Amino acid sequence: MAAQTPQIKLYTNPLSPWSHRAHIALDELKLPYEQEIVDISKPRTAEYLALNPRGLVPTMSYNGQIITESAIITTFLADTFSTTSSLLPASSESNGPLMRARISFFVDAYLTKVVPSFMKSQKMKNGERDSALADFVNAIVKELEPLLADAGPFYGGSSQLTLAEVLTGPFIVRAYLLSKHGLMPESLLSDLATKAPRFDTWAKAVIDHPSVSGGIWNEEKMAAFFRSKMGA
Numbered sequence: 001m002a003a004q005t006p007q008i009k010l011y012t013n014p015l016s017p018w019s020h021r022a023h024i025a026l027d028e029l030k031l032p033y034e035q036e037i038v039d040i041s042k043p044r045t046a047e048y049l050a051l052n053p054r055g056l057v058p059t060m061s062y063n064g065q066i067i068t069e070s071a072i073i074t075t076f077l078a079d080t081f082s083t084t085s086s087l088l089p090a091s092s093e094s095n096g097p098l099m100r101a102r103i104s105f106f107v108d109a110y111l112t113k114v115v116p117s118f119m120k121s122q123k124m125k126n127g128e129r130d131s132a133l134a135d136f137v138n139a140i141v142k143e144l145e146p147l148l149a150d151a152g153p154f155y156g157g158s159s160q161l162t163l164a165e166v167l168t169g170p171f172i173v174r175a176y177l178l179s180k181h182g183l184m185p186e187s188l189l190s191d192l193a194t195k196a197p198r199f200d201t202w203a204k205a206v207i208d209h210p211s212v213s214g215g216i217w218n219e220e221k222m223a224a225f226f227r228s229k230m231g232a
């Protein structure tokens with residue numbers, strides 16, 4: 001049975017997409033939590049390294065138990081509250097193992113086939129950037145568009161966020177932000193709408209969702225961060 005009103009503290013940073021995953025899950029589950037911002041521009045303190053020897057954010061303290069790694073934190077939360085949320089079916093549900101496998105594949109496809117070309121595009125200029133962006137769009141068309149055939153609007157026909165959106169949402173919202181703020185060509189968004197219409201509709205539903213675009217997400221600060229990172 002899900003624990004009642006757990007004591008949760010999230011060590012986080014507002015610029016981190018990995019931390020954003022944990023915020024989306026906590027907000028979606030409507031769990032109250034305390035947060036502590038970790039300054040990742042400086043070496044981590046000994047106190048923080050004692051909690052998370054890797055020194056990365058996020059780290060979650062859940063009733064005093066330390067859990068690290070964003071996918072592990074969010075899956076733990078989804079499993080703990082599986083009876084009261086739609087994030088992830090329990091393995092014991094009749095379609096649970098299959099749906100969990102499908103969601104894992106979707107997230108794997110996004111992270112391993114799509115994200116690399118987008119990261120590359122942020123470091124490139126002109127023709128090289130256009131080529132990386134073309135790879136990004138092509139990977140979405142090939143890998144993700146077919147997996148969203150029954151999105152409604154979220155993964156697998158769900159009307160509510162699933163773990164698929166929790167784990168990819170931070171990257172989706174950042175990808176669209178760059179075009180919106182002139183850091184990537186506007187044609188990127190029209191290309192996605194034309195070549196990957198299911199993905200585009202799904203992505204816009206993800207971006208509009210309050211658990212994704214509320215809370216720790218600050219569009220203007222994020223745009224300023226990317227502007228400085230990309231030297232724009």
Ligand SMILES: N[C@@H](CCC(=O)N[C@@H](CS)C(=O)NCC(=O)O)C(=O)O
Nearest residue numbers: 016017018040056057058069070071
């Ligand atoms: N695999 C980790 C990645 C976490 C990660 O790379 N976090 C970055 C912030 S986006 C970080 O803490 N960087 C600090 C550093 O590398 O010193 C997760 O999913 O939690």
